[in-house]
Amino acid sequence: MQFLTPVASMDAEEARAYIKEHKEGTYTLLDVRQPSEYEKGRIPGSKLIPLPELAGRLKELDPRTPVIAY
Amino acid sequence: MGGRSRAAAQFLSGQGFEEIYNLKGGIAAWQGLQAFGPAEMGMITLRGNETPQEVIVLAYSMEQGLADFYSRVPAMTHDSEVKKIIGKLVQIEEKHKDKLFALYQTLEPGTTERILFEEKIVSGVMEGGFTGEEFLEKNKSLLDTVQNLLSLAMMLEAQALDLYTRYAQKAEDIQIRSLFHDIAEDEKGHLAALGALMDARA
Numbered sequence: 055m056q057f058l059t060p061v062a063s064m065d066a067e068e069a070r071a072y073i074k075e076h077k078e079g080t081y082t083l084l085d086v087r088q089p090s091e092y093e094k095g096r097i098p099g100s101k102l103i104p105l106p107e108l109a110g111r112l113k114e115l116d117p118r119t120p121v122i123a124y
Numbered sequence: 125m126g127g128r129s130r131a132a133a134q135f136l137s138g139q140g141f142e143e144i145y146n147l148k149g150g151i152a153a154w155q156g157l158q159a160f161g162p163a164e165m166g167m168i169t170l171r172g173n174e175t176p177q178e179v180i181v182l183a184y185s186m187e188q189g190l191a192d193f194y195s196r197v198p199a200m201t202h203d204s205e206v207k208k209i210i211g212k213l214v215q216i217e218e219k220h221k222d223k224l225f226a227l228y229q230t231l232e233p234g235t236t237e238r239i240l241f242e243e244k245i246v247s248g249v250m251e252g253g254f255t256g257e258e259f260l261e262k263n264k265s266l267l268d269t270v271q272n273l274l275s276l277a278m279m280l281e282a283q284a285l286d287l288y289t290r291y292a293q294k295a296e297d298i299q300i301r302s303l304f305h306d307i308a309e310d311e312k313g314h315l316a317a318l319g320a321l322m323d324a325r326a
Binding site: 061062063064065066069072084086087088089090091095096097104105106107108109110112115117118119120121122123124 | 128129130131132133134135136137139140141142143144145146147148149150151153154278279282285289312315316318319322323326
């Protein structure tokens with residue numbers, strides 16, 4: 055199995071700092087889990103797009119806005 | 125586990141998103157619980173100017189890895205519905221391999237023996253990558269529940285979807301582009317099926 059592209063990551067502490075330093079609306083917290091998981095608990099302000107739906111719902115996201123995915 | 129978000133981040137990156145971060149350890153890490161993610165998978169560097177033949181070989185090796193992974197799943201769960209769905213996925217990945225090989229043959233008419241194609245060409249690409257067996261061994265600790273198993277499968281399918289949509293966009297040959305679109309559509313269907321199964325199990 056091949057991993058195709060290296061992806062930047064943040065640990066929880068870095069993400070907390072990022073959220074603190076950046077204004078709401080300048081980034082997207084993206085929850086790609088299933089709705090059942092989202093309902094059980096999520097990072098406040100997250101947008102839910104389950105991974106299976108991501109390809110079909112790209113228009114809901116702005117490619118210029120930074121995304122933190124979990 | 126963070127595998128799905130990593131696959132999502134890769135996908136978005138391929139779609140031209142400028143700044144994407146994968147939250148390490150996912151929600152579990154956020155909540156201060158012990159975090160763990162899937163073991164690193166083998167990495168290869170794509171130059172971006174691969175020949176269609178090279179892309180087909182790469183896709184074939186990925187399908188081989190997927191099929192190999194799925195074929196090992198039934199031994200790991202007693203859940204009959206999971207077994208059933210994984211069985212279907214194996215069959216479809218095998219069909220993808222057939223299609224890819226047929227396309228390869230049209231580009232390289234001298235290639236007649238599938239076994240030689242697999243041994244001489246595909247195995248070279250798989251080396252340094254991951255076999256289903258190695259992958260499972262490294263991720264054993266994550267496969268203790270049906271939810272985790274499904275989550276891992278979704279991550280793999282999303283990566284496959286990512287590969288096919290990227291190369292479909294790049295492919296100049298209409299035949300190759302349409303094959304990649306078709307296979308991407310299948311992988312998208314797999315993701316949806318796995319997601320639905322996960323919801324039903326929640």
